[in-house]
Amino acid sequence: MADTLLSAAAKNASHLLSDPANMPWNPYYPPGSQILNYAANSWSVPALLGIFFTTCAILFTSTYFVAKRVDKTLTSAELSQIMWFVLSGCIHVFFEGYYAANFMNLGEKQTLIGQMWKEYAFSDSRYLTQNAFVLCMETVTSVFWGPGCLIIAAMIMLRHPLRHPIQIIVSMGQFYGDVLYYTTSAFDHYVLGVTYSRPETFYFWFYFVLMNAFWIVIPGYLIYDSTIQSARAISRLQKVEGTKKVT
Amino acid sequence: MADTLLSAAAKNASHLLSDPANMPWNPYYPPGSQILNYAANSWSVPALLGIFFTTCAILFTSTYFVAKRVDKTLTSAELSQIMWFVLSGCIHVFFEGYYAANFMNLGEKQTLIGQMWKEYAFSDSRYLTQNAFVLCMETVTSVFWGPGCLIIAAMIMLRHPLRHPIQIIVSMGQFYGDVLYYTTSAFDHYVLGVTYSRPETFYFWFYFVLMNAFWIVIPGYLIYDSTIQSARAISRLQKVEGTKKVT
Numbered sequence: 001m002a003d004t005l006l007s008a009a010a011k012n013a014s015h016l017l018s019d020p021a022n023m024p025w026n027p028y029y030p031p032g033s034q035i036l037n038y039a040a041n042s043w044s045v046p047a048l049l050g051i052f053f054t055t056c057a058i059l060f061t062s063t064y065f066v067a068k069r070v071d072k073t074l075t076s077a078e079l080s081q082i083m084w085f086v087l088s089g090c091i092h093v094f095f096e097g098y099y100a101a102n103f104m105n106l107g108e109k110q111t112l113i114g115q116m117w118k119e120y121a122f123s124d125s126r127y128l129t130q131n132a133f134v135l136c137m138e139t140v141t142s143v144f145w146g147p148g149c150l151i152i153a154a155m156i157m158l159r160h161p162l163r164h165p166i167q168i169i170v171s172m173g174q175f176y177g178d179v180l181y182y183t184t185s186a187f188d189h190y191v192l193g194v195t196y197s198r199p200e201t202f203y204f205w206f207y208f209v210l211m212n213a214f215w216i217v218i219p220g221y222l223i224y225d226s227t228i229q230s231a232r233a234i235s236r237l238q239k240v241e242g243t244k245k246v247t
Numbered sequence: 248m249a250d251t252l253l254s255a256a257a258k259n260a261s262h263l264l265s266d267p268a269n270m271p272w273n274p275y276y277p278p279g280s281q282i283l284n285y286a287a288n289s290w291s292v293p294a295l296l297g298i299f300f301t302t303c304a305i306l307f308t309s310t311y312f313v314a315k316r317v318d319k320t321l322t323s324a325e326l327s328q329i330m331w332f333v334l335s336g337c338i339h340v341f342f343e344g345y346y347a348a349n350f351m352n353l354g355e356k357q358t359l360i361g362q363m364w365k366e367y368a369f370s371d372s373r374y375l376t377q378n379a380f381v382l383c384m385e386t387v388t389s390v391f392w393g394p395g396c397l398i399i400a401a402m403i404m405l406r407h408p409l410r411h412p413i414q415i416i417v418s419m420g421q422f423y424g425d426v427l428y429y430t431t432s433a434f435d436h437y438v439l440g441v442t443y444s445r446p447e448t449f450y451f452w453f454y455f456v457l458m459n460a461f462w463i464v465i466p467g468y469l470i471y472d473s474t475i476q477s478a479r480a481i482s483r484l485q486k487v488e489g490t491k492k493v494t
Contacts, residue, residue, distance in 0.1 A: 104438075130438065130439060132380070132431040132432075132434040132435050132439070133379070133380040133427065133431050135434060136427050136430040136431050136434055137427060139430075140423070140426065140427070140430075159485070161478040161479070161481040161482035161485065162474065162478045163481075164412075164477060164478075164481060165411075165412070165415060165473065165474040165477040165478055166474065168412060168415045168416060168419070169415060169419055169470065169474070172415070172416055172419040172420070172423070173419070173423060176387070176419070176420055176423055176424070177423070179387065180380065180383050180384060180387070180427070183383040183386075183387075184379040184380050184383050185379075187379040187382060187383055188379050191351075191377065192377060192379070223416065226412065227409065227412040227413065227416070229481075230411060230412040230477040230480070230481065231408040231409045231411075231412055232408070233477070233480040233481040233483075233484045234408040234411060234476075234477065234480040235408035236480075236484055236487075237480045237483055237484055237487075238406075238408065240483075240484075240487055
């Protein structure tokens with residue numbers, strides 16, 4: 001089934017990629033990047049960024065009020081972690097999921113999220129050129145780490161015993177995916193001399209470096225925190241049971 | 248510092264890659280793969296495989312006897328996990344570390360491990376063509392998951408409280424790296440029509456599929472096991488303390 005679908009996609013791709021009429025000029029780096037049926041954005045940059053960050057802000061604050069209403073005993077650490085996992089989960093499922101579902105022809109998309117991706121891709125053209133690593137990493141992220149984030153948010157509310165081990169798994173998925181995302185791009189730039197970001201400072205430093213850094217710093221801290229919490233529980237249990245064995 | 252080193256590597260690479268004299272014919276797939284100064288192996292395949300698997304078997308069994316001697320109370324589950332982590336850690340550090348340290352000119356290496364890699368690369372030529380994802384994933388694996396495996400082996404001996412959370416982190420690194428290793432190759436094959444394995448059944452099924460499957464199945468089980476063990480400790484502690492809060 002997957003084979004058949006992918007074979008069809010491959011036939012489609014080779015047919016389209018071999019026809020220069022489907023490859024209009026585009027402003028992405030490196031110059032000459034092959035982007036199928038590229039269409040320039042019709043929305044302005046302030047509009048695209050404004051809608052994205054406003055949506056994030058609304059989601060972030062409404063999560064705070066809903067969670068606080070459901071359980072008044074939540075600590076501020078728990079509340080901020082719930083806000084992170086709901087926001088991050090929604091970005092994975094809807095924003096990154098859109099790319100994963102439309103990676104073959106994202107360059108021609110004029111939908112709201114499609115235009116957001118074409119704006120972001122000024123800092124990393126791999127999103128528009130069927131790059132194997134970016135597509136596989138983003139597909140796993142949207143299918144597993146996205147729902148995983150939302151499940152953890154619920155587990156924090158429930159103080160579920162599985163919360164910390166699952167949090168290590170999901171945050172590790174985000175952290176390691178992001179490390180490989182940065183390092184593959186740096187490798188192609190420094191070693192192979194292929195640069196995916198346009199030269200303007202804004203694209204590289206704001207979109208590529210800063211926007212992705214959140215998924216290094218926050219999951220990094222959460223992995224550390226859950227490791228300490230799990231080890232503390234195991235250690236206390238070892239003392240309670242008067243043994244150094246867990247099971 | 249890293250910048251300077253990488254820039255030097257880049258200059259070196261572009262100089263070498265631009266000179267067709269450095270690109271002799273090679274038997275790897277896809278045909279026409281660019282492999283710097285390729286030199287065919289001088290050792291026979293049975294010799295290379297024999298040395299590799301004999302070394303693994305010696306390491307595996309000697310770990311068993313050493314661990315059993317150091318602590319007679321180790322269960323058979325603990326013993327087999329120690330054996331796995333020592334073997335896996337040594338493969339990451341020495342075998343994959345060799346590739347990470349020599350990725351620029353692995354095609355010309357006639358050392359024992361260099362020839363083993365050229366044999367393996369019949370199933371995946373990305374190891375000989377400076378592929379960004381394979382290099383970054385293998386570098387992280389040899390630098391972090393390799394020593395991590397050896398630390399976990401020691402932690403199992405010590406029944407250290409950090410063992411299970413650290414085991415989730417390291418096994419997730421192995422598992423996710425391997426998932427991306429398989430999926431990026433499948434993507435390039437099915438969608439872009441680029442195949443990195445030679446067509447002979449042995450290379451694809453034995454080297455590529457089977458040899459890597461160990462790092463899906465075993466870390467997958469170990470992540471599951473450590474998740475259950477951590478959650479059980481947290482759950483029991485919640486009961487002991489009469490609270491659903493861990494801290």
